Amino acid sequence: MQPTEALTSAALNSLSRVSGSLAGTSAFTLFHMPLTRSRMRAAERELFGAAQLGRVKVNGKSAVTYRWGDGDRTVLLVHGWQSRGSRFADFVPGLLDRGYRVVAFDAPGHGEGTGRSVNILEYRDIIAELHDQYGVFEALVAHSMGVLGSFYALKHGVKAKRIVTIGGVCDFDYLVDEFCSALSLRRQLKTRLQGRIAKNLFPDLPADRTPFSVVHTAEYVESPILVIHDEDDTRIEVGQGRRLAGAFGDRARLITTSGLGHRRILGDPEVVRAVLDFVEHGVSTTPALER
Incomplete structure (x- = not known):
């Protein structure tokens, strides 16, 4: 894990112990931000x-x-x-x-x-x-x-x-798995992220076809x-x-x-x-x- 990833991982996992909702929102935001251009x-x-x-x-x-x-x-x-x-x-x-x-x-x-x-x-x-x-x-x-x-x-x-x-x-789940694995995110935080993805990106898809x-x-x-x-x-x-x-x-x-x-x-x-x-x-x- 690179230094930036290690810091991000520590910050998100720590935040998830204080506020699962806020950590889930932060993970969702970061998930859509390329680290380099x-x-x-x-x-x-x-x-x-x-x-x-x-x-x-x-x-x-x-x-x-x-x-x-x-x-x-x-x-x-x-x-x-x-x-x-x-x-x-x-x-x-x-x-x-x-x-x-x-x-x-x-x-x-x-x-x-x-x-x-x-x-x-x-x-x-x-x-x-x-x-x-x-x-x-x-x-x-x-x-x-x-x-x-x-x-x-x-x-x-x-x-x-x-x-x-x-x-x-x-x-789409492949990307989620790779993201969570790369940052060693806690299982509970991954669940929060998946919930945000289902709600914000695929609200019209049936549960058995979410995510896309x-x-x-x-x-x-x-x-x-x-x-x-x-x-x-x-x-x-x-x-x-x-x-x-x-x-x-x-x-x-x-x-x-x-x-x-x-x-x-x-x-x-x-x-x-x-x-x-x-x-x-x-x-x-x-x-x-x-x-």
Whole structure:
């Protein structure tokens, strides 16, 4: 445990012994605050400097949007936790070469987005607003926690003809477990946090489907899905990718890689090629990734 995490853990656990309610509120707030804000890399600056910028406002904060191309088929790129839209830089040129309009964004608390926090409802609302602007997405490509936010948007009416998940989170509970484990939170405090999540984020979901899971969207989402996950991903374990793919049966195809981890997978040429093939043809024709 890092020094900052150790101090946070001690403070929350101590507070929970004095006021469980206040500790639960504090944990809920911290759960939605990225500890670091990812910066744009030098190799990403030219491409993102050429994008047409926009903003989507949500709860007094703004997501910054990036757009390239004038095609009428839109591909949306959705980044994950403590990341930013520019991490998809390797995908954009190939999509433009194939005639797509490409849209990405920095969520609040990430990249150039304003504010210090973001939650799954705000991810949903940002994606829904972009859907209103551009219509049905030709494809939606999401990474990490962005997968969870994307499927929550799909559950609420957003449409995409093809879907790609990379290192994706399937179950919201997975994030809660990881957060509580990282901070060694007391069992009672974890219960308080779960209660806040159910009340504040998912009040309309039935108890047996709270919190949200991608598994529960299989009845709503009919598009073909390509699931890519690295076996050595130490941030989001590969079991999440397998669970996601398994929920959709024949509509989903799972590709597992090795040695790429959680972030480097976005820059791997074979992964990029597999995603481009799937977006264009609905299948992956990249032998190097066959398992």
